[in-house]
Amino acid sequence: MDAIIIENVSKSYGEALAVADVSLSIRVGELFGLIGPDGAGKTTLFKILVTLLLPDAGRATVVGRDVVRDYKDLRQRVGYMPGRFSLYPDLSVQENLAFFATVFGTTIRQNYHLIQEIYSQLEPFKNRRAGQLSGGMKQKLALCCALIHKPEVLFLDEPTTGVDAVSRKEFWDMLRKLNERGLTTLVSTPYMDEADRCDRIAFMQTGRVLAVDQPSVITNRFRKPLFAVRAADTYRLIQDLRQAPFTESCYSFGEFLHLTVRSGGVTDLQIGQYLLDKNHRNIEIQPIQPGIEDTFMALMNQPEPTA
Amino acid sequence: MGKAVITNQLTKKFGDFVATNAITFDVEQGEIFGFLGANGAGKTTAMRMLCGLLKPSSGQASVAGFDVYRQSEKIKQNIGYMSQRFSLYEDLTVRENIRFYGGIYGLRRAEIPAKTDQILAKLGIESVANSLVAALPLGWKQKLAFSVALLHEPKIVFLDEPTGGVDPITRRQFWDLIYEAAHQGTTVFVTTHYMDEAEYCNRVSIMVDGRMKALDTPAGLKTAYGVDSMDAVFQILARGTSTK
Amino acid sequence: MNRFIAFVKKEFFHILRDRRMLLILFGLPLVQVLLFGFALTNEIKNARIAILDNDKSQHSQQITAKLLASGYFQLRENLRSNTDIERAFRRGLIKLAVVFPAGFTADFEHGRNAQIQLLADATEQNTAISLTNYASAIIRDYTTDLNPTSQPPMVIDVRSRMVFNPELKGAFVFVPGVMAMVLLLVSALMTSVTIARERETGTLEVLMVSPLSQGQILLGKVVPYLLLSFLNGCIIIALGVFALNVPLNGSLALLLAETLLFIFLALSIGIFISSVVETQLVAMFASLMAMLLPTIFLSGFIFPIESMPKPLQIVSNIIPAKYFIAIVKGIMIKGAGLRYLWQPTLVLVGMSLFFTVLSLRNLKPRLS
CATH class of the missing domain: 3.40.50.300 (P-loop containing nucleotide triphosphate hydrolases)
Incomplete structure (x- = not known):
């Protein structure tokens, strides 16, 4: 028991x-x-x-x-x-x-x-x-x-x-x-x-x-693709990524930003191109496995079950 | 752009106990400066001296260009301060709190309504403008307290564990506000127990037993100690001191 | 039993390690008794007076001498005319003027209506009343001493007659009042504050999630204060008797028993307060507002109940201190026994039962 x-x-x-x-x-x-x-x-x-x-x-x-x-x-x-x-x-x-x-x-x-x-x-x-x-x-x-x-x-x-x-x-x-x-x-x-x-x-x-x-x-409940992104100007990077058409959410995670994209079709290359167009320097992008905090935040953002 | 904070051998003793032991560092204008350390490492004492609340035992320090010994009143007018216990009155409404602090910080009466609307709009809390602060969720209170600390457009703002106890999203929204303030030229001096937040700072200092054991960019510290996170750096530096 | 002793021991640690607490516990009664006993009495000593003697006779001089010998009065000046009186009052030099009219001796010795005029500065109402009372009593004494057999030929109407406290001794009135106040303060305020403190530190939660029952927790909190309050009561009685010369005409055993009863009542009120408030601060204010102020103002301690407006007189009936003060006065000054004091005693017993039952009903094994 x-x-x-x-x-x-x-x-x-x-x-x-x-x-x-x-x-x-x-x-x-x-x-x-x-x-x-x-x-x-x-x-x-x-x-x-x-x-x-x-x-x-x-x-x-x-x-x-x-x-x-x-x-x-x-x-x-x-x-x-x-x-x-x-x-x-x-x-x-x-x-x-x-x-x-x-x-x-x-x-x-x-x-x-x-x-x-x-x-x-x-x-x-x-x-x-x-x-x-x-x-x-x-x-x-x-x-x-x-x-x-x-x-x-x-x-x-x-x-x-x-x-x-x-x-x-x-x-x-x-x-x-x-x-x-x-x-x-x-x-x-x-x-x-x-x-x-x-x-x-x-x-x-x-x-x-x-x-x-x-x-x-x-x-494992985190289903959407997740990327860690970094560039020289973090503040501007957040602003630009949040306005990107492919972005679901973007939050700071330590020295990186964690970017969740809307659909599986978006690649790191596309993201990189978008950032280059916005004049970002020292861009680093890599697909990553979600951590506990990513998962919690994703679950938080789900619509609440109807009361 | 001068230095927001300059200290030289800044020391505070309480009787035989040396709370802050000859710390020397500078903070650039517009920098986000992380001030880390274990409980009892002397962070609070150092911060109080810089805010003009506590007279140092020896050493020099200037904040926003003013001397901590002779110009503590000037310092208080030129800094913002937010502690983990907030500074808001729970039994006043959001609007009343802003008006009160606006008055305290010498904003002109005519400016206050516009400032208030600006803050409410930025935080997206227009709907609760006339609710008591006590009724707000913790995260909203923290953001409001931060905005209030910036009301008088101080050169430097001191944040003492500003994000305790909130969910990860709210915590990040708070950091968005910090980034924005820094982007507009405000120096942010912040303490935290969240090591991932240490990574958000331009530079990080780590206090151990009253001394400043390390000061560098997060990347620099990680390279110097050959580890991959600020948490690991902190564990290496602060280990063995928590049982004092 | 072991648990209980550990609990009481812990409670004593709290009290003995808190200087402010110690000060309130033992400094307060001392200061209160001495303050009220010596400084704030409505007893008069060396009040400055002036004499306007238009008669300049043996009688007038003897009466003056008798007045000044009483210790209540001190001669500030001899006046020459009525206008001097007004001047002296205006300048605040004197509290009382005694005027012997011309022809006083003649009237006095011929049994006519001899008059002495007493003028008192009534800006201090109570003092004025006391002064005129004292002076009239002394003057009347003079006439009776002079003609023990004959009717007093002088017509000075002395209406007030003081029973038990002919000299209006302040200590007699204040000692029972201070006792009631201090016991209430220590017992009710301290218990409610200390229970609220455990709630604030979170230790109460831990105690509740232990094999201890709520009743055991309360008993452990209350017993130390019962002992300390009783000790306090004894100190105040001793101070009153030995330092302020308040008589102890009745039974000491009865007095101590009644004191214990009152402490018990105060503790049960304290527990009741603590069961409805959350923080030390609120407990403190609740105790002060609900107990201390009414005790001071409505129990007859400072202001006589008879001279209160009717509604307040009715309210005074629910003030525990009113009954305790009556009992203490009865035992100490009048030497009364339980035969005369059973009524107020019964009221105190009733109130104790009421609050004990109420507190026990509020005892829940859980929060909120």
């Missing part, structure tokens, strides 16, 4: 529909990513799964327990790290961890093996107040606090938001190690480049799931 099963769950706040008819299943032992921008409904969905909110419609189970009916039982079994690292800034690293351990009826000593690898990095600062830690360290401490009671499923809501690229990478390395020990983990993130670190991902946008699959498979 799957670790998390979500069936047609909806939730709105007044007029605003936060989660719209979402169905997903997350397998035992999976590292599953919920990927989408702010306001996509990720946090609301998380809160429903950790029994903090009631869904308006639909049902969901976590490790076989209903999130509405069996909420008390479930609360013993999940680890939850909300959006902002929920620590007590005026308590020390050690005091925070000890407090959360006691709340969950355990001790640091009893479950130290679960967090040892992460906590060892924090140990030199164990008497420092949590409020004075750097973003990356807070993130690690919050993770320790969520792990200390040996949860069966770990829910991490945007654990890497506002954290620098190095700390983010280290954090994902930690999640992968935890996952290798069999911990089912659901992570949400607005960073598309983190999708590759997950076993499977779900794209979310305005309360809906746009697609669910393995990161490598999901990019």
